[in-house]
Amino acid sequence: MYDELLRKEAKLAVIGLGYVGLPIALEFAKQLSVIGFDINAGRVEMMRNHQDPSGELDSAAFEGCDIAFTDSLDVLREARFFIVAVPTPIDEHAQPDLKPLLGASSSVGKVLKKGDYVVFESTVYPGCTEEDCIPVMERLSGLNFANGDFKVGYSPERINPGDKEHTLRRIVKVVSGCDEESLDTIAKVYELVVDAGVHRASSIRVAEAAKIIENTQRDVNIALMNELSMIFDRMSINTYEVLEAAGTKWNFLKFSPGLVGGHCIGVDPYYLTYKAKELGYDAKVILSGRTTNDNMGAYIARKTVQMMIKRGKDVAKSRVLVMGATFKENVEDIRNSKVADVIQELKNFSVNVDIVDPHASSDELHHEYGFRLTAPEKVRTDYDAVIVAVSHKPYLEKDEAYFQSITADNAVLVDIKGLYRARPMQELHYWSL
Incomplete structure (x- = not known):
């Protein structure tokens, strides 16, 4: 299979062309003949015109690539090596x-042929590939996996939206296969596009588990920081100053508090706890961390309201500006954005909320969360509070003079990520996690 791919006698297909699938497909298309498959015909047409619907890649990334974008199963049928990245x-x-x-x-099952390879990249609980996906492909293809009619592997994605340093080629890729032959082939295929090399896991389940604990570990650690920030707030201690001091020790793990959204950290742990419960075990530490992180949006909103009340603001008549709506800085991605939780909780207090973001789509936000962005020219000059929720690059240069220009007297500045903690605020009432 590997040699056939190199000679372009066999085609490689990537199913699902989002933040994960499209970069992989384009990297492979620099050396192999690739089919990029997505069920969304509108997205397919954009990619045919060298446009990334996710806004991560520029048109130059499509140049020199041997790739056909399609939503047709007839075209997908031409592939022999399938990568699923949905x-x-x-x-x-x-x-x-x-x-x-x-x-x-x-x-994939509808187009699968004897001798084909299928590699899954989507984050799942251990056992999902073999217990859930393979039976579907067997039923629709009429092939028998146990008899070796087709090979299956798992290679978890490690794409980080907005990160131009830790790209596909620079991150070690975990690979696995259903047997030694498939492991060797899958590893060699991925080595074509991963300069950092591959790590060969002993089984598909080990690779699935490795992926899911990467984000679970981060989730639990951030939950600890969030809990500490709530404790230190009651002590009138700035959490970031504590972390800077503690971080001088060589083995201190440097995590910081904040909103935990996106498609990975805020989602993946639930796959593991679901499987654990199915096996009769309640994952108390993981679920406790999830509860803490899921409640941070409401906590920040309530803290903002409390601060406004202390400064004599009539909450029902107050206006708050939320700066940033994506799940992380400098991306268009709004999936599972916990900024939406902040906004909803503010609205529960009858606060009037405006939202701005230099990257997010107003239509997408409305479709997903029910609110739209405020046009820049309609930003007011009398906000009772401003919440800087996402550390987008344009926000890094803002100073007290700017915030004073958009706020009423005695206003509150809530700095979730602590961007301005080193800058003295004379007129604004400043608070961060």
């Missing part, structure tokens, strides 16, 4: 939502 979200009850993954498995 989202794995959670539902409203924080339970794994496998519909996109099983849908992709179904699409």
Whole structure:
């Protein structure tokens, strides 16, 4: 299979062309013949015109690539090596939502042939590839996995939206296969696009577990920082100053408090706790961390309201500006943005809220969360509080003079990420986590 791909006698397909799938597809297309498959015809048309619907890649990234973008199963059928990179979200009850993954498995199953390879990159709980995805592909293809009719592997994605340093080529890639032959082939294929090399996991389940604990570990550590920030706030101690002091020790882990959103850290732990509960174990530490992080948006909103009340503001008549709506800085991605929780809690107090963001789409925010962005020219000069929720680059240069220009007297500045903690605020009432 590897040699056939190199000679372009066999094609590689990437199913799901979002933040993860498109960069992978384009990297492979610099050396192999690639099919980029997505069920969204509008997105496919944009990519045919060298536009990244996610806004992460510029048109130059498409140049020199041997890739055909399609939403047709007939075209997908031409591939022999399939990489599945679709989202794995959670539902409203924080339970794994496998519909996109099983849908992709179904699409692959309809075009799967003897000798084909399928590699999953979507984040799942250990066992999902073998227990959930393979049976779908067997049923629709009529092939038998146990008899070796097709090979399966798992190589967890490590794409970090907005990060231009830790790119696909620079991050070690974990790979796994259903047997030694598939592991060797899958590893060699990924080595074509990963300069940092690959780590060969002993099994698919080990690779699945490795991925899910990467984000679970970060989630638990950030939850500890968030809890500490709430404790230190009651002591009138600035958490960031504490972390700077503690960080002078060589083995102190440098995490910071904040809103935990996005498609990874705020979602993946639920896949692990779901599987643990299925096996009769309640993952208390992980779920406790999730509860803490999920409640931070409401906590920040309540703290803002308390500060306004202390300064004699009539909450129901107050106006608050929230700066930043994406889940992290300098990206367009609004998936699972916890800024929405801040806004909703403020509205629960009848606060009038305006939102600005230099990257987010107002239409997408309205579709996902029910609110729109305020146009820059409509930003007011009498806000009772400003919440800087996301550390977008344009916000880093703001100073007290700017915030005074958009606020009423006795206003509150809530700096979630501590961007301005080193800058003295004379007129504004400043607070950060």
